[in-house]
Amino acid sequence: MAEGGPEQGNNDSAIEETPRKKRKFINSQNVEDEALRNYKKKQKALRTILDQSCRKLSEFLSLHSVPGTTDGFGYIKNRLTGLKPNVLQDPIYVGLFGSTGAGKSTLLNAIIEKKFFLPVSGSKTCTSCVVHINTSRSKYHEAKIHLLDDEEWKDELKALVALMELEENSENDNERDEAALKIRAIYGRGAETKTYRELCGAKPVVSIPSSRCIVFKELQAEELSEKLDMYIRAQSISDDTESETSEEDIKMQLWPLIRNVEVTLPRSDVIPEGVIFLDIPGAGDFNSKRDAMWKENINKCSVIWVVSSFERIQGKKIDENLLNEGMKAFQCGMCRDIALVATKSDSLDLEEYKRERKKGQKPITNEHDAILERNETVKQEKSKVMKKQLEKKLPSHSEVLQKADLVYTVSAREYWQGRTLSKEETEIPKLREFLRNFYVSEKRKMLKDYAKETLVIFALIQNLSSNQDKQHLQVRKNGLKDFIMGKISELEKDIEKCFTPMEQHLSEGVNEAKRSYETIISTFLKRDHGYQGFHRTLKAVCLKNGVFASRIFDRIDINESLAQPIYDKIDATFGQIFRIQMSTRAMLKASLVVFRCAVQQRLKESETKKLVTFRFEFLEQETDFIINEIEKVILQRKADIYHSLSASIQKDLTPYYEEAAKIRGSQAYQRMQNVINQGLKNEVERGMFEKAKEDMKSELQKLKVEITRKLEKDFSDMLSLAFCPWDALDGKLPGLQQEFFFVNMIDEELQSAEDA
Numbered sequence: 001m002a003e004g005g006p007e008q009g010n011n012d013s014a015i016e017e018t019p020r021k022k023r024k025f026i027n028s029q030n031v032e033d034e035a036l037r038n039y040k041k042k043q044k045a046l047r048t049i050l051d052q053s054c055r056k057l058s059e060f061l062s063l064h065s066v067p068g069t070t071d072g073f074g075y076i077k078n079r080l081t082g083l084k085p086n087v088l089q090d091p092i093y094v095g096l097f098g099s100t101g102a103g104k105s106t107l108l109n110a111i112i113e114k115k116f117f118l119p120v121s122g123s124k125t126c127t128s129c130v131v132h133i134n135t136s137r138s139k140y141h142e143a144k145i146h147l148l149d150d151e152e153w154k155d156e157l158k159a160l161v162a163l164m165e166l167e168e169n170s171e172n173d174n175e176r177d178e179a180a181l182k183i184r185a186i187y188g189r190g191a192e193t194k195t196y197r198e199l200c201g202a203k204p205v206v207s208i209p210s211s212r213c214i215v216f217k218e219l220q221a222e223e224l225s226e227k228l229d230m231y232i233r234a235q236s237i238s239d240d241t242e243s244e245t246s247e248e249d250i251k252m253q254l255w256p257l258i259r260n261v262e263v264t265l266p267r268s269d270v271i272p273e274g275v276i277f278l279d280i281p282g283a284g285d286f287n288s289k290r291d292a293m294w295k296e297n298i299n300k301c302s303v304i305w306v307v308s309s310f311e312r313i314q315g316k317k318i319d320e321n322l323l324n325e326g327m328k329a330f331q332c333g334m335c336r337d338i339a340l341v342a343t344k345s346d347s348l349d350l351e352e353y354k355r356e357r358k359k360g361q362k363p364i365t366n367e368h369d370a371i372l373e374r375n376e377t378v379k380q381e382k383s384k385v386m387k388k389q390l391e392k393k394l395p396s397h398s399e400v401l402q403k404a405d406l407v408y409t410v411s412a413r414e415y416w417q418g419r420t421l422s423k424e425e426t427e428i429p430k431l432r433e434f435l436r437n438f439y440v441s442e443k444r445k446m447l448k449d450y451a452k453e454t455l456v457i458f459a460l461i462q463n464l465s466s467n468q469d470k471q472h473l474q475v476r477k478n479g480l481k482d483f484i485m486g487k488i489s490e491l492e493k494d495i496e497k498c499f500t501p502m503e504q505h506l507s508e509g510v511n512e513a514k515r516s517y518e519t520i521i522s523t524f525l526k527r528d529h530g531y532q533g534f535h536r537t538l539k540a541v542c543l544k545n546g547v548f549a550s551r552i553f554d555r556i557d558i559n560e561s562l563a564q565p566i567y568d569k570i571d572a573t574f575g576q577i578f579r580i581q582m583s584t585r586a587m588l589k590a591s592l593v594v595f596r597c598a599v600q601q602r603l604k605e606s607e608t609k610k611l612v613t614f615r616f617e618f619l620e621q622e623t624d625f626i627i628n629e630i631e632k633v634i635l636q637r638k639a640d641i642y643h644s645l646s647a648s649i650q651k652d653l654t655p656y657y658e659e660a661a662k663i664r665g666s667q668a669y670q671r672m673q674n675v676i677n678q679g680l681k682n683e684v685e686r687g688m689f690e691k692a693k694e695d696m697k698s699e700l701q702k703l704k705v706e707i708t709r710k711l712e713k714d715f716s717d718m719l720s721l722a723f724c725p726w727d728a729l730d731g732k733l734p735g736l737q738q739e740f741f742f743v744n745m746i747d748e749e750l751q752s753a754e755d756a
């Protein structure tokens with residue numbers, strides 16, 4: 001241990017404490033593993049029951065054809081067969097999202113317990129694309145490297161050549177250098193001087209498979225890692241030397257062509273099967289296809305870890321761009337949990353730290369205690385910052401605002417070396433434990449919904465036999481249908497009311513955007529230190545219609561930045577609107593209860609009353625299924641609605657981007673700048689921001705129509721089923737009493753587990 005390391009007393013304490021923590025973690029892991037095994041058994045039992053039931057119904061339908069009942073039984077069969085065969089296989093995506101050099105790959109290697117599996121480097125850009133990592137029951141380590149197709153690459157190549165055409169007038173032409181690297185990697189040295197047409201006719205020096213997919217399968221992780229390294233490690237300028245690269249290596253330098261990489265590892269004890277990690281480059285990508293996938297990957301993550309090095313977050317601000325991207329996933333994606341993960345938490349100069357500590361604090365004598373104290377202080381400070389920023393974007397009742405850990409301080413180096421910190425103190429095990437808890441909770445919820453839906457259908461089948469008056473049932477059905485359609489019309493008005501606050505906030509945002517657009521665009525076009533190096537970046541931005549993932553200036557999105565004042569006004573309200581499904585569910589079920597009471601007051605025969613009571617209970621339960629389907633529609637549509645503001649602005653400014661991208665020759669930067677400035681001014685005067693506002697309102701209206709039309713159809717189908725003339729079957733329905741009993745038992749066990 002270096003001088004100033006933990007004293008003997010502290011070491012003894014740590015030695016005594018660590019096994020207890022480890023035992024607690026192992027016990028917790030065993031409980032979670034047992035729970036997952038139990039859920040899998042229950043799902044298998046449910047699947048067997050469903051298969052048996054579908055077979056019985058199919059046999060029954062082939063023998064009985066009673067007018068008015070076929071559609072009803074078809075509905076039941078479709079509902080049973082429509083249940084997913086394996087809900088526990090639905091993956092949970094965990095996104096590691098951070099800027100270059102933040103340590104995402106190093107962190108991920110520690111979490112999956114494979115030290116150098118993904119390429120890592122202290123000084124170079126490494127991962128060049130999104131990498132998916134999951135586990136399976138196979139004994140092999142497998143990788144699929146997906147390449148861009150020919151048209152996707154030509155689209156990027158055209159933009160790369162355009163960047164090369166600008167005159168070299170700066171010592172720091174980073175965008176031009178990167179474009180040259182990509183062209184040379186695919187077509188060989190000197191190719192960067194060729195025209196687009198010449199390159200399209202040239203033969204690549206790399207070996208490109210016709211399938212546009214490269215597959216590796218190895219028994220050992222190290223062997224797969226070695227083969228992957230050449231493909232997913234992006235080159236840097238310092239790497240680009242002829243002597244260092246063999247002819248065989250040149251043929252494998254496909255990194256500019258790679259769309260994404262999928263890696264499958266053998267089942268691991270440290271992470272649950274079904275968790276998929278996404279190593280996501282922080283700024284997006286120059287290629288349009290990869291950039292679109294970058295957004296898609298962020299939006300499908302259930303958990304997002306914003307990864308930043310410890311040195312960076314100790315400044316005054318957390319990386320706001322990355323944090324904002326993560327928070328957008330709450331607005332328009334699947335994200336349910338977000339945290340800041342500070343890497344390299346063991347980096348500390350003890351003497352410097354002692355000088356910076358406040359006077360009056362208890363003296364600290366060793367690096368171990370100093371690191372833990374400093375990490376806890378940073379956690380508290382950054383958690384407050386995180387919560388404050390999240391509160392601006394999210395509704396006050398959001399679960400993430402109530403969570404205990406918004407910030408983790410981790411050290412992958414100490415996890416492996418253990419010179420100063422124990423494994424538990426590196427917080428790598430803590431991240432794993434969070435994932436396991438989150439995973440088990442999500443799977444329990446999925447299986448519980450699955451069992452509940454099955455139970456509703458079986459309950460219906462158990463109670464369909466009846467000898468009641470068809471005429472009375474038809475009257476009840478017609479009355480209920482009129483009542484429900486009336487409630488759906490009321491719901492349509494309620495949705496309009498939900499949109500009313502958006503109208504005000506959109507208008508406020510438009511006014512703010514009109515006041516601030518000149519300041520916003522000047523941050524992109526006017527440089528404090530001259531235009532050297534940025535003129536080529538601006539060219540790249542124009543080539544990509546206002547959006548560019550720059551290694552030097554991070555992600556540049558002029559369209560979204562211009563729309564940001566509007567987003568700032570609407571974010572909290574937008575999040576609230578897309579939780580209307582909860583009130584929708586409650587309103588519809590309450591309406592059914594009210595109507596049922598009104599009908600029962602008019603009924604005299606107890607048997608008829610019992611029948612109608614059952615049918616209403618079925619309708620109430622089936623309402624949950626219908627609302628679940630509506631929630632899926634909302635999830636699918638809300639991303640398009642949220643991004644409609646920036647998409648509208650981009651559409652209006654695209655002609656000016658295209659015009660600016662064609663500019664060459666002397667004073668090119670100033671001329672591009674003038675085109676964009678004047679174009680923006682013209683479009684603002686023509687109502688660009690007002691048009692963006694109307695586009696979002698139009699998307700909201702489309703969603704309202706989609707919701708109401710789907711509700712009308714689904715409830716109409718449900719009523720036809722509930723009020724079919726089952727009495728004509730005269731007790732011939734297939735018996736599913738045993739199946740109903742087992743499903744009900746599974747449902748009760750899952751409910752008990754959730755309550756516990």
